[in-house]
Amino acid sequence: MNKKVVVIGGGYGGLRAIEFLAQQSDMDVTLIDKHPYHYLQTEAYGYIAGRFDLHDVVIDLQDWCNGFKKKVTFIYDNVQSVDFEAQSVALCDGAISYDYLIIATGAKTNFFSFIEGLREHSFGVKSLHRAHNFRVEFENLLYKKLQNEETQEINLVIGGAGLSGVEVAAEMANVVEVYKKTIGSRINSVKIYLIDASETILPGMSDFLINSTHKRVEALGVNILTNAFIEKLDDNFIYFKNQEALKYHFMIFTGGIKASDLNECIDVKKNKISQFITDSMLNIAQKKNVFAIGDCVEIRDASGKILPPTAQSAERSAEYAAESIRKRIDNKTIAPFDAKVLGVFIALGGNWASGELFGVIKVKGYSAYLLKKAITYAYYLGLRLRINTGYKNRIKKP
Ligand SMILES: Cc1cc2nc3c(=O)[nH]c(=O)nc-3n(C[C@H](O)[C@H](O)[C@H](O)COP(=O)(O)OP(=O)(O)OC[C@H]3O[C@@H](n4cnc5c(N)ncnc54)[C@H](O)[C@@H]3O)c2cc1C
Incomplete structure (x- = not known):
């Protein structure tokens, strides 16, 4: 049988x-x-x-x-x-x-319960419905900017600078760049923040991946905050352990x-x-x-x-x-x-990626993007x- x-x-x-x-x-x-x-x-x-x-x-x-x-x-x-x-x-x-x-x-x-307000005020990307909800919000925001219905500065925050966090931050920053060239300066007021409690982004990854990713993400205009411990969120602000606060409009949590x-x-x-x-x-x-x-x-x-x-x-x-x-x-x-x-490839906005194979082959830029694309395809x-x-x-x- x-x-x-x-x-x-x-x-x-x-x-x-x-x-x-x-x-x-x-x-x-x-x-x-x-x-x-x-x-x-x-x-x-x-x-x-x-x-x-x-x-x-x-x-x-x-x-x-x-x-x-x-x-x-x-x-x-x-x-x-x-x-x-x-x-x-x-x-x-x-x-x-x-x-x-x-x-x-x-x-x-993991919307950590020790961060007050995290679950209520943030989106995730690990489930399709949460990712979809955020996509709709982001599209609406771009649409309102285009119509001049939304004129204030908008802060989009990604909490957690691991693999998924840096990919999300880089792609969103890239989209904002693309929009700048089409719908113009209205989009300048959309700012992207990438926050992590560790000393660097991509904690635990190789120096090559950390440094190449950091440079790329910064060049895309992302504000990187490391050693930043989020303590609490309310409707308008993210509060850090060091008593500072950041006004935010959308928070995506990829921190665990x-x-x-x-x-x-x-x-x-x-x-x-x-x-x-x-x-x-x-x-x-x-x-x-x-x-x-x-x-x-x-x-x-x-x-x-x-x-x-x-x-x-x-x-x-x-x-x-x-x-x-x-x-x-x-x-x-x-x-x-x-x-x-065996290897890690990180998509970093547009046709750009950074990657490592077998710990010895290190690539970044368009060639890394092509390799990443080939694997995904x-x-x-x-x-x-x-x-x-x-x-x-x-x-x-x-
Ligand atoms: C933005 C982002 C970027 C990423 N980039 C990379 C990358 O570049 N490279 C890489 O290697 N990894 C990457 N990852 C990680 C990768 O997606 C996960 O490690 C991978 O999905 C894990 O696969 P899995 O099969 O264990 O679980 P999943 O792919 O999560 O699948 C689990 C399945 O189980 C089902 N399920 C759960 N509970 C039940 C239940 N009780 N009954 C029935 N069904 C159930 C779910 O519906 C789901 O279909 C990324 C993740 C994210 C979020």
């Missing part, structure tokens, strides 16, 4: 795992997601700034599943909990049993993540941000048939350093988990997961080919 393999979460990790699993003739594969779409978070910076459209950042999961030769079942539902003993996943609508399970439910923005809500409902070892702590083979709950991958897990490299949550790690851990399921069924030995960062093209087949299959059998 075929093995039932269930994947929870159709993000970067979940989809990569299914690409492998769907090729196995002795497995019945099911994907569950609480959204009907896959959201390309790595492109969120371009979506909120109006550079990309909705169809550039989402893919319909049902059509994507229909695009496989073999049947891949898609269930659009919010997983409530997992019973490891009964090997069953509880949904809002019923339950589904499994022989092998991959949990790939990602993470959400927390594992998805499902982690809260699963009683296994977790870190401070609720990510699962797995064994060296990405298993949780001492169950060799349950894997947790991507942003919902704390991933450490061979030296014990915690790796930043990236699509790259999600995909590498997904490949490992999917191949491990194959090996377990075939009674083959499985080596521990070898976590490492390869990913997007893979999804599009699958979804085109799925779409054709669906209209053939309505």
Whole structure:
């Protein structure tokens, strides 16, 4: 009898795992997601700034599943909990049993509760609806500026200067630059601030990435505030620990993540941000048939350093988990997961990026942008080919 393999979460990790699993003739594969779409978070910076459209950042999961030769079942539902003993996943609508399970439910923005007013007064980019809400506000602002309906100085603040924060700040500053050349000086009064509590932007990244990004973001006119601890926000001001305050109109918070809500409902070892702590083979709950991958897990490299949550790690851990399921069924030995960062590319507004590959190749400017674009395009093209087949299959059998 075929093995039932269930994947929870159709993000970067979940989809990569299914690409492998769907090729196995002795497995019945099911994907569950609480959204009907896959959201390309790595492109969120371009979506909120109006550079990309909705169809550039989402893919319909049902059509994507229909695009496989073999049947891949898609269930659009919010997983409530997992019973490891009964090997069953509880949904809002019923339950589904499994022989092998991959949990790939990602993470959400961590609107720290110790910063008063943060959740109420800021937008996030990790979920499509929050990113979309901000995009609408930003577009309205540009429209009002064009109509001379909004004449005061507008401060847009990005809290958190990690990978996503710098990408968002740079793209928005670039859009403002573009508008200056078209709708003119009215837009000069839109100011962008990038704020971080650390000493530098991109804390933990290499000197090359920090310095090249800093220069680029500054050249785009972004005001960078480091060592800036946000204590509180009200309707009009951001208050810092050093008693200073900054008037703001929109705040996007990219300063931290927390594992998805499902982690809260699963009683296994977790870190401070609720990510699962797995064994060296990405298993949780001492169950060799349950894997947790991507942003919902704390991933450490061979030296014990915690790796930043990236699509790259999600995909590498997904490949490992999917191949491990194959090996377990075939009674083959499985080596521990070898976590490492192969490269980082940061989109920094317009046709400019900064990146590093294998820690030795360092590129910035247009060439880095082309490399970043090629990586993103390869990913997007893979999804599009699958979804085109799925779409054709669906209209053939309505
Ligand atoms: C602006 C921005 C820029 C970024 N840039 C880069 C970059 O350049 N390079 C890079 O490598 N990474 C980048 N990242 C990080 C990257 O997007 C994440 O690390 C990646 O999305 C993690 O993949 P994942 O599969 O673990 O989770 P996700 O992609 O978040 O997917 C999780 C899925 O699980 C589903 N889900 C959650 N809970 C449930 C539930 N209870 N039931 C059912 N379904 C559920 C969600 O709906 C979602 O579809 C960026 C992130 C942002 C926000």
